[in-house]
Amino acid sequence: MGETQVKTAHPKGLWVLFGTEMWERFNFYGMRALLTLFLVNSLLMKEEEASLIYGGFLGLCYLTPMLGGFVADRFLGNRNCIILGGLLMAIGQLLLFTSGSVFEGNRAFATIIMYTALGVIVFGNGFFKPNISSMVGSLYPKQEKTKLDSAFTIFYMGINIGAFLGQSICPLLGDVKDAGGVRDIHAFRWGFLAASAAMFIGTILFYFLKNKYVVSPEGKPLGGLPSKNDASDFEEGEAQKADFSNKALLAAGIAFVTLGFFFHYVVGQNLIYTLIYSSGLSLAGLIISDTSLTKVERDRIIVIYIVSFFIIFFWAAFEQAGSSLTFIADNQTDRNFFGWQMPPSMVQIFNGLFVVLLAVPFSVLWDTLRAKGKEPISPVKLAVGLVVISVSFFMIATQVSYIGTSGLLLVKWLILLYFLNTCAELCLSPIGLSLVGKLSPKRFASLLYGVFFLSNASGYALGGTLGSILPATGDKFAKAKELGIDLQAVLDNKITPTAEQLALLEKHQISAHNHFFAGFEIHNLYEFFMVFVVLTGIAAIILFALTPFLKRMMHGVR
Numbered sequence: 001m002g003e004t005q006v007k008t009a010h011p012k013g014l015w016v017l018f019g020t021e022m023w024e025r026f027n028f029y030g031m032r033a034l035l036t037l038f039l040v041n042s043l044l045m046k047e048e049e050a051s052l053i054y055g056g057f058l059g060l061c062y063l064t065p066m067l068g069g070f071v072a073d074r075f076l077g078n079r080n081c082i083i084l085g086g087l088l089m090a091i092g093q094l095l096l097f098t099s100g101s102v103f104e105g106n107r108a109f110a111t112i113i114m115y116t117a118l119g120v121i122v123f124g125n126g127f128f129k130p131n132i133s134s135m136v137g138s139l140y141p142k143q144e145k146t147k148l149d150s151a152f153t154i155f156y157m158g159i160n161i162g163a164f165l166g167q168s169i170c171p172l173l174g175d176v177k178d179a180g181g182v183r184d185i186h187a188f189r190w191g192f193l194a195a196s197a198a199m200f201i202g203t204i205l206f207y208f209l210k211n212k213y214v215v216s217p218e219g220k221p222l223g224g225l226p227s228k229n230d231a232s233d234f235e236e237g238e239a240q241k242a243d244f245s246n247k248a249l250l251a252a253g254i255a256f257v258t259l260g261f262f263f264h265y266v267v268g269q270n271l272i273y274t275l276i277y278s279s280g281l282s283l284a285g286l287i288i289s290d291t292s293l294t295k296v297e298r299d300r301i302i303v304i305y306i307v308s309f310f311i312i313f314f315w316a317a318f319e320q321a322g323s324s325l326t327f328i329a330d331n332q333t334d335r336n337f338f339g340w341q342m343p344p345s346m347v348q349i350f351n352g353l354f355v356v357l358l359a360v361p362f363s364v365l366w367d368t369l370r371a372k373g374k375e376p377i378s379p380v381k382l383a384v385g386l387v388v389i390s391v392s393f394f395m396i397a398t399q400v401s402y403i404g405t406s407g408l409l410l411v412k413w414l415i416l417l418y419f420l421n422t423c424a425e426l427c428l429s430p431i432g433l434s435l436v437g438k439l440s441p442k443r444f445a446s447l448l449y450g451v452f453f454l455s456n457a458s459g460y461a462l463g464g465t466l467g468s469i470l471p472a473t474g475d476k477f478a479k480a481k482e483l484g485i486d487l488q489a490v491l492d493n494k495i496t497p498t499a500e501q502l503a504l505l506e507k508h509q510i511s512a513h514n515h516f517f518a519g520f521e522i523h524n525l526y527e528f529f530m531v532f533v534v535l536t537g538i539a540a541i542i543l544f545a546l547t548p549f550l551k552r553m554m555h556g557v558r
Contacts (some may be wrong), residue, residue, distance in 0.1 A: 023202025055464010064126020180212025
């Protein structure tokens with residue numbers, strides 16, 4: 001009896017990490033739900049600009065974990081980094097609260113505070129994120145590594161309970177409209193304040209519970225200072241430290257600069273996006289150049305890279321939730337939900353809600369298939385996720401093609417979109433996280449989580465770029481008509497607007513021309529959503545085709 005108990009129960013430390021991560025996600029998602037609306041309504045930015053800032057901010061949040069992982073592996077250890085990161089994020093949210101309190105009559109100053117706040121949150125997140133994921137992996141002894149898929153799915157549920165709470169409480173406090181539909185642009189700050197409080201709670205909980213519960217199977221405290229690691233912390237015959245020659249470091253530096261020039265000047269990306277793409281590629285190159293790698297290790301790392309590349313397309317589509325889909329929910333959606341008018345920033349809540357409902361069924365599904373020997377290998381699960389998200393965007397594209405520029409999308413279609421996106425996410429995100437845990441050599445674990453998060457970062461950056469090509473929604477056409485301008489004719493180049501008409505459109509944050517993507521002009525919402533259908537659909541087909549090759553390269557890891 002005692003034997004089976006040991007095997008089935010997850011260590012108590014998982015619940016401490018689960019709780020810490022839950023409060024952190026409350027803070028992050030609560031703020032994220034309000035961010036683009038705050039930029040557009042209080043700081044008076046164009047939607048296009050808000051999408052780019054949103055994508056850049058999210059991307060940087062997944063770039064700094066490289067730094068946080070490195071600092072933890074070499075200097076501070078996981079637990080110190082988690083506490084440092086938590087405090088920084090709480091302070092960042094307080095700064096957003098300040099920006100939301102002072103913007104009236106002092107918009108330039110409020111904008112500076114807003115950028116500072118995002119910067120502080122980005123660094124806090126960098127110290128927090130990779131360290132909490134790699135501690136989940138360390139709770140399990142080597143012979144129990146197969147439990148990681150279900151451990152990460154449970155952990156993922158914590159993430160989403162937090163997201164659900166954040167996305168319900170912060171919008172209720174911060175995204176407020178009166179009976180006439182006029183938005184209270186001063187309310188956003190209360191949402192940011194709630195996010196800050198949540199982060200403080202999570203950090204304090206971790207601080208007091210870590211020594212008792214966050215311990216290895218032998219009862220040693222996990223994630224202490226790296227200088228105190230001993231040989232028993234590593235697998236048999238595994239090199240303990242990454243060994244990068246100066247030549248390799250120099251080559252990575254040169255690659256970083258060259259790629260930077262390419263992305264900035266040739267592809268025309270802004271500096272933040274350039275940083276994200278080029279650091280991702282140069283870091284990946286650096287890890288693979290390590291001389292201590294064996295052939296099997298190198299093959300497995302290449303699988304992580306290939307998988308990470310495909311994940312970019314998934315996140316680019318998925319992350320429309322906070323930019324283009326929020327703007328559509330705000331401007332061209334009938335948000336009547338059983339007689340209640342939902343705040344537009346709250347429509348994203350269904351994603352968190354569905355994850356909480358579906359995480360356990362998905363976990364059970366993989367366990368059942370594994371017991372029958374029919375569980376698909378991880379890359380197949382990922383490809384299925386891409387197919388599902390492609391289908392969900394095709395469904396929404398079809399719906400918007402019916403409503404034209406004056407009709408409203410029914411909120412049920414957005415809810416169904418989030419349902420399908422969640423199924424896709426559960427085939428992809430926890431599976432990807434646990435695949436990195438299974439394939440990476442320990443000395444690279446945090447760095448390779450860093451690479452994996454960089455693929456998320458690149459996806460968000462691409463998502464920001466794609467979100468910024470969102471064509472005019474119904475509210476823009478209505479507003480232009482009020483101003484006496486036929487926006488459709490202007491966009492179709494049938495009318496050349498006068499200088500003062502252009503100034504009027506600019507003042508009301510309306511773009512006077514269509515956006516282009518990869519040489520194609522995006523005329524309407526249908527074409528906009530089809531971009532995502534095509535990108536994720538092609539990615540899925542190629543990933544399916546690569547499966548036999550990936551299976552060989554994984555050398556027995558499933």
